[in-house]
Amino acid sequence: VIVIGGGDTGADCVATALRQKAKSVVQFGKHPKLPDTRVGDNMWPEQPYVFSLDYAYEEAQAKFGEDPRQYSIQTTKIVADKNGKLKELHTIQMEKVKNEQGKFEFHEIPGTEKVWPAQLVFIAIGFEGTEQPLVKHFGVDSKNNRIDATYGEYTTNVEGVFAAGDARRGQSLIVWAINEGRQVAHEVDRYLMGSSVLPK
Incomplete structure (x- = not known):
């Protein structure tokens, strides 16, 4: 290896x-x-x-x-x-x-x-940011190759588009990605269903 x-x-x-x-x-x-x-x-x-x-x-x-x-x-x-x-x-x-x-x-x-x-x-080389063609395709705002989304809500400037983990916060530890992944799943579920029973 x-x-x-x-x-x-x-x-x-x-x-x-x-x-x-x-x-x-x-x-x-x-x-x-x-x-x-x-x-x-x-x-x-x-x-x-x-x-x-x-x-x-x-x-x-x-x-x-x-x-x-x-x-x-x-x-x-x-x-x-x-x-x-x-x-x-x-x-x-x-x-x-x-x-x-x-x-x-x-x-x-x-x-x-x-x-x-x-x-x-x-x-296992450094994360350089989100892939800009995808971000631009959806019209999502980004700064310094990171998607502009509010921590805790994970909403972007585009209705129904969410971002979390390294794409939002930049290069970080996997525990942060797991944490934000759980939280954004809760927020997406709440957005789609009106409420959520998923853990946050």
Whole structure:
């Protein structure tokens, strides 16, 4: 199993793969490994950006003897076998550097290409917002790629159109999506039926 994406969702994918008896698990992240201690531009009271082993990585290390994360790595190609089944991923190492404007860019490092055998890939990269063609088709208002809907009511500017979860609040935890999903189901039921017995 290969997990593409270094965040919390990726960690959950690693843990789930372990519990489903994966033969091996690797997680690809685009950023470099965090330092063991705070660096100069990460002073208190900011959250410390330091290396740690979350629950998923502790479990992987206990099972396989090493941290499953690969840092500063970019997938360049996904390859299938002759039957169309996933066979391997091709990667290259990346370098994070500041450009002349002081912004970070990622540059490929020639000669660091690698082929990884794989049977299953989870893509756990950042949510960039709702798909705008669908939003525009319905005439729904959005801001910063998020549907404009009031928390608790989930109504949009279009009668009978509701929005909840990441589409409304932006990238967040699954527990928020579940919570808002239950609440919006109640609101939709109330809209359609005049009242609702669904939990909120």
